[in-house]
Amino acid sequence: MLAGGATFLTVRHLKFQNLIGGRTADARDRREVHGTKLAAPSSMFPKKKSQRSEDRDLRSVAATRRLPGQSLRDEKERLTDNRLIPFYFSCVFTWLLWGWEIYRARTHTPPNPSILLCLAIVVTGVTVIVLGRLFGRFQRLNRGERGELRTAEALDDLRTHGYRVVHDIVRKGFNIDHVVVGPAGVFAIETKFRSGEGEISFRNGEGLFIDGFPDERDSLKQARGNAREVNRIIKETCGFEEWVWPLVVFVGDWRVKNEWRNTDARVFTTDTLARHIVNQQPRLKQSEIKLIASHLERSAKT
Template identity: 30%
Template sequence: MQSVQIPLFVPAGTLVIVYLVILISGIHRKRKKRGSPFASDLLRSPGQSLLARIDGFNEEVQVCALVLILYPIMVFAMHVVQTYFMKIPESETRVAVSAAGVLVVISYFLLKLLRLLSKRRIFRLGYQGEVAVGQELNQYMSDGYKVYHDFPADNFNIDHIVVGPSGVLAVETKTRSTGTTKDRRADAVVTYDGRMLHFPKGSDHNTIDQAKRQAEWLSAWLTSAVGEPVDVRAIVAIPGWYVRRTSPDGISVVNPRQFDSLFKHIQPRPLPDKLFQQIAHQIEQKCRDVVPAMPDES
């Protein structure tokens, strides 16, 4: 029985050591402090929280890849060592147990890797969408707008907040892949009826509801923070899609390249200068929480 357990125990122990080394190395990089030339924390970038999730997926993918590569090699190496150096007789049981162990471990980590890659693709798409919307919004800072990204709220994040001549806007990004048929224009058309988004392959009301809830939350938070009523309007931005609106009802839903037209035609809700500065200050205090990362010395 001991000869059967050794080929499995040693590789498994080795993999645990490899995983612990990767884990400790990651913790060390996060905790390692160096003198920073920056006097304060940095503002959050578009998709900051999504990028952190993607980094976490990358670390897990590395662990799975190492297991898939190293585990079969280590099991085979232990089998050879036991046969030729420890003089343990070869048997069908030893081979079967080793093969079964490899098959179970490889199957588990392969399925886990595929799930991780699928999730990472979704998060990358969302991140790229937030960056695209953020870049469009940043252009309006020269027109007197203040733009903030990835605002950390209560257990959720508001993708973008715009404070300016049009008032306070909470922008929710909806990123969705387009179809792959020959008619690319038709594949990239989303219909908005004031309540729901109708994509070629399904409808979505959650995004509209979520944008409204976040705007209401931000309005209540700012009102409490500055001591004056602050109205916040919800906007949904869908990069890469043509928005066909069939009803005047509901919140604004646009392609990010339509921001210019939206800001020109949306009913302005101007803010007194003092209130403008108070709102911007409160939002910036929440968004300026990124600790500058110092690169390791070579």
């Protein structure tokens, strides 16, 4: 009788506590009376992912894909770390030494600033020469990066038509700016950024002419080399050969006059690139597009 009364009071006490805390008392109360606890199913109360784990997942996703112009940014970082910073601080250090000698001279400490002055002048001269060369190189890298980003923006419209775009596939000694895989096939794109404005003519059998002058950079040769490399990657990873179209895209205020007929390469501006690709006849299935694009994305990560 006493045990039953104690049990009844305990249940009432637990229900009262649960009502105060805003919780309902049911089977959990009875289990606690008998000395056991009922764990809530994980499906009823799913754990929320912490902000730190979400940020870590986003960083892992971002790290798996290369961005347009990433190899150019990596090159700028290497130049900054290996050339710019060491020469800058060596120049500053020598002038600090010379200033220290001047201080010693004014405090009547036996000085010898002439040697340090000569050293500072020599180091400054070398630093100016190196920084001048680096400045031109940084300018070219910045132009190339802007060009690749502009081309990537133009290629984004292709995603709605079932195309996949892979950026910045780095190979030994060179990189492939963009590769487009979709219903019309595979396209290897070489991006060229040129300041100024004018007309670029692509003459069949003669090559590229920029405002009437031959293209000294041989952009068509680079584009064809990129296409051969993409074809080799597809053959090694997918087990079959697929024709890869070499394309050259000029970024800037340029007009392209195409006079080609039977040639493999094509030349465009960012305004006409996506339209040309979409208008081609379909030749790849969705399964083939997915297979080729996935292997090319893996190649871009390595």
